[in-house]
């Protein structure tokens with residue numbers, strides 16, 4: 001296995017590795033590399049069947065689709081026969097039925113942050129990707145936190161933010177009424193998390209807010225909350241905290257939703273088809289705790 005960094009804030013590329021056959025020691029080293037690279041690995045040239053991807057994802061922890069369910073609107077996008085894989089695709093089958101969620105995540109977000117136990121790792125495998133376009137951007141929320149003044153860090157540390165699937169469902173412009181179910185809004189998809197959390201593996205502080213799912217800061221007027229969150233989102237998207245991934249077929253990306261957010265870019269017409277496995281995290285804990 002050969003590792004090279006992709007950007008100072010986050011990302012490492014791994015070549016000459018077959019994730020289907022890693023020993024426990026090799027897996028531990030890969031996981032350490034993932035943490036050292038700010039929670040983003042790009043593992044090139046993997047030959048994965050659906051079951052290979054799920055088996056590998058289980059090494060990170062329990063999966064959505066198995067130990068817990070996704071929100072209802074996602075269920076139709078799961079791979080038939082393999083509910084731990086979420087299909088991201090703009091393709092349709094011969095009868096015009098979508099083969100996945102088209103233009104998924106074309107807004108900045110950390111996966112499933114609206115749950116008490118949100119997503120830990122997401123493992124996205126590019127089966128068919130456009131020759132150009134359809135990149136995915138990643139921002140390091142821990143590098144962004146480190147880039148704030150001490151005064152701002154101190155202000156943020158005791159704060160809590162409400163995360164709600166409704167934010168993306170209503171305001172991202174990517175969900176039609178037909179995409180959504182009343183069960184999406186039944187209360188399970190809304191939770192309050194600290195704004196600054198302690199990463200459970202690195203123990204470092206990291207911001208944990210994102211424009212896709214964070215609704216507001218607790219205890220603030222809406223205008224105050226919008227202004228402060230708006231500033232943080234702008235700060236997190238500064239180029240020095242962002243890596244933009246240009247996909248190659250058979251890339252497996254593993255990102256850590258506990259210290260990154262990402263945004264898919266909807267700038268292509270060519271076919272795009274990917275499978276995502278999503279690992280369940282522990283409930284985030286405040287950096288102050």
Ligand SMILES: O=C(O)CCC(=O)C(=O)O
Pocket residue numbers: 088104105106111124134135136262263264265274276
């Ligand atoms: O399609 C992509 O590149 C990313 C999709 C996404 O945002 C997600 O799976 O959470």
